[in-house]
Amino acid sequence: MSAVLALEQIGVVYGQGATAFTALQDISLEIEAGEMTLLLGPSGSGKTSLLQIMGCLLRPTRGRVHLFGNPLASGLAVEAMAALRLAHVGFVFQHYNLFPTLKAWENVAIALDIKAVPRSSQRQLALALLERLGLGDRAEHYPSELSGGQKQRVAIARALAGKPRILLADEPTAALDGKTGQSVAATLHGLARDEGVAVVVVSHDPRVEPFGDRVLHLEDGRLVGDRRPQRSSV
């Protein structure tokens, strides 16, 4: 396995002076391709900030981020960070963040459009992705016509549309019932295992834990645990 993402003594401080709040301090870790990494910790422990650093959404106050072995410049422009996200990162959100006015396949096609995939092939690629996630018969439905699990699968399809090397999921099962949540977690794990995507999942959900190849624990902005659970199968 190889590190697609490496964090080196990362620190994040919000605000200045008396109101300054330290969200992350001295975080050093590597994220491997083909692994599903769980990021666990209580509320306010810095999980989301860490996810945002990994996803090139937030610049660290201290430390360095290496993407595929290349250090990212500390003063990287906003548009350059967006370009990095577009090229390498896919996001799955707790509340799906689908576009309510677009059908399922159109939601997926938007990600292709941003990547300037030719218009003529966008629909076919989007339909193929939905088919792969078991939503072939829901392609023409609007998000409001889909169940929570279906919406999250559309969101995963959208995240995969850009062929990302890193997939970051923020509480992807929090709004789903038990069985559906497990199914979504299994899907994410399958993506890591079968396609070599580096999947990082922030979760409070114990149902997700069995699917993690690696579990990181954060507390008060510090990395306090990093283990690889032994499991026979998931």
Place this chain on the structure above:
Amino acid sequence: MTEPYAARVSGTSLLAWRNLSHDRARFVVTLVGVLFAVLLMGVELGLLLGFARTTSGLVDHTAADLWITPAGTTNVDIAGRLDERRRFEALAVPGVASVDMLMMQFAFWRKPDGGTESVSMVGFNLASGQGRPWNLVEGRVEDLQQDDAVIIDQLYAGKLGVTALGQTVEINNHRARVVGFTQGIRTFTQSPYVFATHRNAQRFTFFRPDQTTYLLVRLQAGADAAGVRAALQARLGRVDVWFAADFARAAQRYWLITTGAGSALLLAALLGLVVGIVIVGQTLYATTVDRLPEYATLRAMGAPNRYLHRVILKQAAISAVFGFSGGMLLVALVVAASAGSTVAVAMPLGLVGVLALLTLCMCALGALVSIRRITRIDPTSVFQ
């Protein structure tokens, strides 16, 4: 199987259209705003152009290359007098092919029922036809050879108390008879043009037989127009010598700018533009604010700012296209209605193009506030 339209348009176009069409009430408000802005701009600018054409109509409809006017003349409707000998002086200048007299003078028109109106008497040379009435719909220009014959426009027939050809009236207490009608020869001064032969017009307006108002010069083929004009100016002294196009523009400038009439119309058109910008700006901004989480999601997905800007600008463009179409339909109705009135709303293709451009600019300006808002959007807000 036919691909759905969504597969044939870009993602930004699809998002723009869906954002608008899924909020129909707001979209309708936007369209109504654009529509009335287009209507206001179209009618005011059409009136301006209509007035401009009216003020220079007489000049535009002669075939003269040069106009010799009394010194200090600012427009074709108001001028002093020239002696006929000036005509002979002009004819002596090399390069001049012909010089015709054209007379213009206000006069009093007594209607058959006794009321009085002010008219602009136009006297022209029947033989050369320079300054003759155009768009004749009843009668013949040749009938003006009769001593008391005049031609008026149908648009002013009611105002002048004329209901049919052959009717007699009085001009400055001289008997006159209407022998023809034109259609659409308007005057900006609201004193209708009354066409007669130069000789008859002199009699109606107490001009001496050797007096006229303008001299219309035709140049010989291949003559140097600027050179002849300079020679005429030098030879005739205290007169103004104009190229016809310059004199037409001078008349337009005088009535529309010097008198302030055009400024009022331009101001009203500007008001329409501002109203349009404000309405489009407000409704687009409201739509944008409602969809901020979606824009933040696009940004988190790695969409560059220009992608988001395209969505907003396309929303503005869609509003412009629909609003413009509806607005122009109403403008066309106004133009059609104005055809039968003394006030013309002109709408040539060029002005339609200008209006389309103004509408696009108006909507794009309206979109600026929304663009500014989404440029500052924080993609990390998707995690809140």
